[in-house]
Amino acid sequence: MRNDQYEGQVMLPPRPLQPLKGRGAVANIQGRYEVNGREAFDDGWTDEQTHGEDAPRIWRTHVTEEMAKTILSRNQSPDIPFGVSLNPYRGCEHGCIYCFARPSHSYLGLSPGLDFESRLYAKVNAPELLRSELCKPGYKVEPIALGVNTDAYQPCERDYKLTRRVLEVLQECDHPVGLITKSALIERDLDILAPMAARRLAAASITLTTLDPKIARTLEPRAAAPERRLRAIRTLTEAGIPVGVSIAPIIPFVTEPEIEKIMEAARDAGAIAASYVVLRLPWEVNPLFQQWLEAHFPDRAQRVMNRVREMHGGKDYDATFGSRMHGAGIWADLIRQRVEKAIVRYDLGGGRGLRFKHLDCASFKRPLVVPPAGTRAKAAARAGQMELF
Template sequence: MVLSVIDMSDDGFENIRIPNMPRKGRGAVSNRDSRYSKTVREKIDDGWWPEDAPPLTTSVTHETARSIITHNRSPDIPFELSINPYRGCEHGCIYCYARPGHAYMGLSPGMDFETRLFAKSDAAALLRKELSETTYRPSPIALGANTDPYQPIEREWRTTRQILEVLRDCRHPVSITTKSALIERDLDILSAMARDHLAQVQISITTLDKGLARIMEPRATSPQRRLQTIRTLANAGVPVTVMVAPVIPVLTDAELETILTQAAEHGAIRANYIMLRLPLEVTELFREWLETHFPLKAKHILARIRDLHGGNLYDSRFGVRQSGSGIYADLIRKRFLLALKKTGLNTVEIRSNSELFRRPVDGPVQTSLF
């Protein structure tokens, strides 16, 4: 992996023209304009053939954030607080619902999302400051609610580990969602926190098909390696939930029971699933990807997705955006519940303890009046 660092002092971003084609190690096949773009780009023959096109490198920009803890107000999200150490994600998952967020940076939710990343390098200092505030009340913090906190650049930047060190020192509960085996690096912190019910992990598995995973989530850990990560975490005493997410009609839905069975056998104790979401620019990015890699199945897959959302490719309403509605959605739900009974998943609750929280020792101290 090639990394370069961009100085934020630039007045703008270079407008990179990327030909529409599959790229090795990348998910999107285009750099589709965002909904805020003032210009529209059209496909042209630029003389490059797929086999001799220049490689796309990953750039990382320092981002100076004003705050680090995000407060959730969505009624169908099971956490109140979250932290996202990075913007963009090098895993390149074509289905990622976080892609549209890159439009706010003046970038494309397509190839830019997975090649032009932002690291909140001062995240740990900001977190310590916010936890020190006398008005702060502890609630489990979710890491990985948007982009993966253990994407490849975490090896060099270590932002997620620094955040965990602060949470460990403050005895603050955390929940991590990832599809990366890199989380095993921080087992020393997580296992210690888990003994006091301060840490739990969700491992996301979309498919067990290596070939499909390679083009759908190209720089993520392989599915089989993720199963090993579940076992490693479980053996260290860290409670693990398997997230079958997203379930993609026709393409991956047949694997639902197999994924749950394999995860349970490797030590997962709970499970959940989320149906494919295609908000904003993700709709056309996913359509392009389907027509490129699965041209004979594309219409069938899109038709089944419409079955989930009342004839549309996406329904953004709370309560149905993650599960869909209708006959097909009900079938998936029933299959999931039956698989839970067969595997024994979700029979044990995972505790999260907020009562041990202590503010950072270098935070503000309120003096006594007497």
């Protein structure tokens, strides 16, 4: 089934669409690999006192620990400014309705909707896998982008600390890293990032979609508020860490009017570079976003989608390299011109964003090999046996 043909079988919420407090998705649409379609149906047995129309709907977060088999992802996409990435978590509690990673939950037999932001997976062996990867004789050094598919500093990182442990391995090896986040939790790791940045081994990019806290609460419900992200940019900058701002995504008639204000605020906070991406609606993101539009911006939903289609050749989404990130056509060109002029006006680095490839790759040294606990015990036992002879 082609992306432009995907409509998504939806477990339909009541009309009008009722958003959930603290969640981005309105419903749990079915993934594209599901065989059977399902639809919500009230058979009259609902307890109106506890499940009625006015009763709050609670969707709790569950984190499952998993042992990953691999940890580094490589890509050759010509429009992505890095070749290697690492994601300590699958799913993301930030709940950003536009997240391009949502469809990946379909591979798990889960919904890209509410499941994506509430049923998470923590790769608890990520630091050990990374160490093993860096030990390989054929490993070639290039900056690792941390937190690309899902945010490495989402709320569960406070407990699991996988991102911090990964950074500790990279610091030990003098390995360059670029971080992409919309969370202020990155400030926790200044003690690692600041010394690495001083040696051109670390840089950060903060995603800033809107300055309007009301829009942010529905668009990115569990991410840091816009003002808090600006404060994080300032804190990182003062610690000597180069910071860029990513205006992503630009949504016509929703966040698009703020382009220049976002860039000015980011410059004032200390950002040295800027980049942007227009709204992308791959696979299940398309029906999820349109549900969100109907729930939060019913007065302009049709206008938004008309402009989105105009930037993607008449389709809801065009995945063609070279145009998928910035779109094509008159409206996309107007956005490009506005961004480029604002970059010059606010001295934000020529429009290419923060280039992680400029980080130092020459200082890398392979980590010490630390065998698993079971292996160490066997080695000690063998040593004891040898002493008998």
